[in-house]
Amino acid sequence: MQPTHSSRRILLPVKGWFILLTLVGATLANLVPLGRLPLLPDWVALTLTFWCIREPLRVSMGTAFVLGLIMDIADASIMGQHALAYVLLAFTAGQLSRRILWFPLFEQALHVFPMLLGTQLIMLIVRLIAGAEFPGLSWFIGSLVGAALWHPVTYLLLLPQYQPVERDDNRPI
Amino acid sequence: MSVVGHSPPPFFKRGPAPLARLFFFVSLSIALLVADLRFHTLEWARLGAATLLWPLQRAAYLPVDAGMDLGGYLSSLRRLKDDNDALRKQQLATANLLLRQTHLDQENQRLRALLDMKERQPAVGQVAEILYAARDPFSRRVIMNKGLQAGVEAGQAVVDELGVIGQVTRVLPMTSEVTLLTDKDQAIPVEVRRNGLRGILAGAGSGAMELRFMPANADVQAGDLLTTSGLDGIYLPGLPVAKVIGIERDNSMAFAHVACEPVAGVERNGLVLVLGRRIAPDRPEEDVRAPEPPTKGKQSRARTR
Numbered sequence: 001m002q003p004t005h006s007s008r009r010i011l012l013p014v015k016g017w018f019i020l021l022t023l024v025g026a027t028l029a030n031l032v033p034l035g036r037l038p039l040l041p042d043w044v045a046l047t048l049t050f051w052c053i054r055e056p057l058r059v060s061m062g063t064a065f066v067l068g069l070i071m072d073i074a075d076a077s078i079m080g081q082h083a084l085a086y087v088l089l090a091f092t093a094g095q096l097s098r099r100i101l102w103f104p105l106f107e108q109a110l111h112v113f114p115m116l117l118g119t120q121l122i123m124l125i126v127r128l129i130a131g132a133e134f135p136g137l138s139w140f141i142g143s144l145v146g147a148a149l150w151h152p153v154t155y156l157l158l159l160p161q162y163q164p165v166e167r168d169d170n171r172p173i
Numbered sequence: 174m175s176v177v178g179h180s181p182p183p184f185f186k187r188g189p190a191p192l193a194r195l196f197f198f199v200s201l202s203i204a205l206l207v208a209d210l211r212f213h214t215l216e217w218a219r220l221g222a223a224t225l226l227w228p229l230q231r232a233a234y235l236p237v238d239a240g241m242d243l244g245g246y247l248s249s250l251r252r253l254k255d256d257n258d259a260l261r262k263q264q265l266a267t268a269n270l271l272l273r274q275t276h277l278d279q280e281n282q283r284l285r286a287l288l289d290m291k292e293r294q295p296a297v298g299q300v301a302e303i304l305y306a307a308r309d310p311f312s313r314r315v316i317m318n319k320g321l322q323a324g325v326e327a328g329q330a331v332v333d334e335l336g337v338i339g340q341v342t343r344v345l346p347m348t349s350e351v352t353l354l355t356d357k358d359q360a361i362p363v364e365v366r367r368n369g370l371r372g373i374l375a376g377a378g379s380g381a382m383e384l385r386f387m388p389a390n391a392d393v394q395a396g397d398l399l400t401t402s403g404l405d406g407i408y409l410p411g412l413p414v415a416k417v418i419g420i421e422r423d424n425s426m427a428f429a430h431v432a433c434e435p436v437a438g439v440e441r442n443g444l445v446l447v448l449g450r451r452i453a454p455d456r457p458e459e460d461v462r463a464p465e466p467p468t469k470g471k472q473s474r475a476r477t478r
Contacts, residue, residue, distance in 0.1 A: 031233035033305030033316070060191075061198045068202070073222045074230060076316075076343070076350055077309040079215050080205030087198040094191060124311075130210050132311035133357040133378035139310050 011161040014055060018160055022047055023067065031074050038138040041146030044071055045089060045119050049112055050157055052093035053100050064090035078130060085122040089115055109150035116143035216343075223345045234304065297449040298332075299323065304348065313356040313376065313440075315339075319447065320347045328407060330448045336413035336437035337361065337401060338445060353439050354414070355380050363414050364402040368392055371402050374415055374433060380440055382415050384431035389422050393431055409451060413437070 026047040034040065044067055051059035068083030075082070092115055093100075100111045120143055128134070188194070209215045301319040319325050321344050329341045331351050339353040340361075352359050353376070360375040363384070370392060377383040387393060397417040403410025415433040422429045 028229060028233050030308070031230050033234055033237055033308070038310075061194050065198050065201070069205075069222070070226065073219055074226055075309045076307045076314055077311070078206060079209040079219065080202040083205065084199060084202035087195065087202060091191060091195045126206065127311040131358065135310035136379075 011158065014058075014161055016058070019051055019055065019059060022157055023051070023063070027067065027070060027074075030071060038136075038141050039145055041142045041149060042116070042119070045086065045116055046112075046146045046149065046153060047157070048086060048090060049093045049115060050153060052090045053097040053108075054158075056094040056097045059090070060094050061087045061090045078126070081123055081126050084126065085119045088122060089119045092118070105151045105154055108154075109147045112150050113143060113147035116146045119143070219343075220345060227345075227347055237305070298446040299325075299449075300444055301325075301331075301447050302444055303351070307350065312358070313353040314342070314350050315353065317341075317349050317351050317445065317447070318347070320345050320349045322346055325349050325447055326450055329450055330408045330412075331445050332412060332448060333437045333443065333445050336415075336435070337408065338435070338437045338439045340407070341447065351445075354435055355382060355439055360385075361408065361414060362402045362405045363399040365393060366398045366400050367394075371404070372399075374399060377432070380434075382433040382435060384417070384433055385428070387429045387431050389424070389426065389429045391429060393417055393420060393429070395419055398436070399433065407451060409448065 023044070026043040029043040048059070048064055048067060052064070064086040065083050068081075068086035069079070071077075071082040071086075072079050096111065096115075100108050103111070117140065120140055124134075189197075205215070299319065301317045301323075304316045304318050307314040307316055317325075317331070325341055325344050327341055327344050327349075330337060331339050331341060337354065339351045339356075339359065341349050342352040343350040354361060354374070355376040355378075357376050357378050360373050362371065363374045364371045372384050372387055372391075374382055375385050384393070384399070395417050398413060399415045399417065401408040401410055401412045401414055413436045415435050417431055418434050419432045420429055421432075
């Protein structure tokens with residue numbers, strides 16, 4: 001069968017270790033110290049949204065909370081800032097997953113963009129209440145880039161599930 | 174639809190309802206936020222977790238480190254030679270001051286002894302390197318490569334070759350966080366070098382600083398150099414901090430708006446010096462009574478002997 005991204009295609013079951021690996025990889029990508037480049041998306045939020053939409057029974061608010069705490073500590077921000085935002089993100093993604101998966105990838109990205117933006121807004125509100133400075137509008141470009149990356153991220157993260165049932169040793173992937 | 178996955182649908186064990194779980198996690202997060210913001214009780218948990226996270230952070234830092242190494246390797250011989258020449262010239266220029274420093278220090282000590290003043294505290298420090306800026310976009314902090322293991326403590330001042338850049342605010346085992354002077358929550362007591370006028374300098378966001386609570390008729394001019402006043406017991410007196418770039422005196426406001434810019438390379442990375450912890454001078458007694466007559470004083474002293 002040709003690889004299509006429509007939700008009707010029957011995929012192989014996802015492996016637990018692969019989910020874990022991608023989440024750890026996203027955390028690592030977030031930890032790369034590139035200073036304050038506003039273009040970089042929040043990789044953890046993006047990967048978390050993906051798995052919350054694809055596997056709502058395996059990845060949900062508990063995972064989001066733990067990842068949020070890790071990001072809080074690594075980012076040197078207030079404890080609970082990322083955790084709160086990611087938990088709300090995971091809840092929204094889990095609730096909307098049945099709806100979102102009916103759409104083609106571009107329209108899925110249109111759903112993902114407000115979710116990522118909302119995550120940033122929650123963090124902004126929390127920090128402004130705590131008395132921090134406004135980081136500037138360019139900070140929000142990150143979620144736009146994240147939504148734009150939805151297509152390649154979906155393709156990459158679903159790659160292990162595209163394997164055919166009959167194993168062909170000559171097939172490259 | 175394969176939302177539920179390929180395992181048979183779990184009829185019985187689904188755990189609590191999503192809304193209940195959402196409520197649980199959100200209240201837990203808010204409790205953490207309050208505990209960290211209001212009560213500052215989570216520093217130990219953060220220290221432990223940061224220690225566990227350190228290998229991951231180190232791994233994430235490796236590619237950047239390698240890139241910088243490569244850049245350094247490829248920087249041309251020509252530039253290195255120019256740098257070397259410039260440094261040698263600078264060394265010669267400052268040699269005069271350096272050679273007389275010991276002599277001046279001794280003289281200063283003797284004069285201070287004559288004047289019966291407290292001796293100036295010697296400035297000791299250790300060199301550290303700024304690794305990167307913290308990812309948090311809401312504050313201005315940098316991560317330094319010396320931590321608990323090197324004996325760094327929270328509260329120490331951090332300077333570079335031009336002036337103060339900030340203060341250590343959190344110490345982790347291998348690294349420490351330095352809050353830069355341009356952070357909105359960071360304040361530093363300063364005085365105008367020209368006339369000794371004291372004030373408080375605070376970050377104003379986006380790389381600028383502001384001299385707060387200056388009366389509208391205060392004697393401050395554009396171009397004035399602000400140095401630490403040493404009244405706080407943390408920063409040594411006399412370190413250059415900032416330069417006044419503009420003053421806005423508005424009659425409707427009680428205070429003048431004095432905009433400053435940092436003297437040191439606050440937003441640049443590089444080598445810095447972490448100054449040793451300063452022992453704060455004793456505060457004068459609060460209830461000083463009027464001096465007693467000398468005869469009585471002599472008697473009481475004699476009695477205590």
